[in-house]
Amino acid sequence: MEQVAAHAQAQVKEQHQQHPIRLYLVVWGFLFVLSAGSYFVDYVGLQGYLRWFLILLFMILKAGLIVAVFMHMAWERLALVYAILLPPLLVLVFVAMMVSESNYTIFTRMAVTGGAP
């Protein structure tokens, strides 16, 4: 009986994520502060590169906290982390392609219609 239990134990190797509640409360607090920060950027009406930099910074920090702690990615094995987090980076290639395409489109619109839609 014990052998069967030990065998079952060995076969089911999936681990449960168990962390102190305090960790979640701290991350929750950080997310609140970061969201308040990004709202503040709009509220005081920052413009230009500083605005874009701060928006992206707060966004990446928030996304990182959610994925790493709330979704427990920080404690998963690297094989899963890479399988899930690397493919979305390819979207950046798509972004570069569409930026180039948009520049061409707006150039054509300006050249042909002189700015009318």
Add this chain to the structure above:
Amino acid sequence: MAQSVPTHTGETDERPHGLRGVVADFSSDQRAFKNVSWGKAMMWIFLLSDTFIFGCFLLAYMTARMSTPVPWPNPSEVFALTIGGQEIPLILIAIMTFILISSSGTMAMAVNFGYRRDRRTTAALMLLTAVLGASFVGMQAFEWSKLIAEGVRPWENPWGAAQFGSSFFMITGFHGTHVSFGVLFLLIIARKVWRGDFDTERRGFFTSRKGNYEIVEIMGLYWHFVDLVWVFIFAFFYLW
């Protein structure tokens, strides 16, 4: 505890870490994701595909906004609300953001209490998450009806580039649908937890399999993902 128990699959508790671990896991027999269940792995893969869907929506929005010679409506003014005779920019969106983040917090705690087999607290926290999610959808419905009343259509709006409406309805609509289904999913799992299905190992009505508290974590992954998508929508659509 120090010695590992080998199984007939040849897996041991001690597996290499780092890059060597990645190679070892992917080149091993049967399963690459060693210590996560198939349910969790499949939810992650579903979320990966969903990432591409929302990524494409945001890309389409970027392309529309970059390629139009007509000025883009200022979201800070479009989404302002007049409260007490004072116009506050983007206030509804800020409240929605805080609500969604709070729902993520309660969900993370529900997962934690689930693994402690505290079914009442787990179910209560999941219900709270569902209520917060439903109020988010309610505010979105309010926002939609306000904008529609002001004349925003997928093909035109009073303030500028026509693509604003189509991008807005498409992106927030798809996200709101995800939240709505998440609320349904939450209610179903919360009922199971409340009834003690995972303590008595009651079989599911559809799959006739025994469930366990891991489903709360899998549900949590989906819910956090919805929050994650909102982080990107908030940054790119509302703040940019």
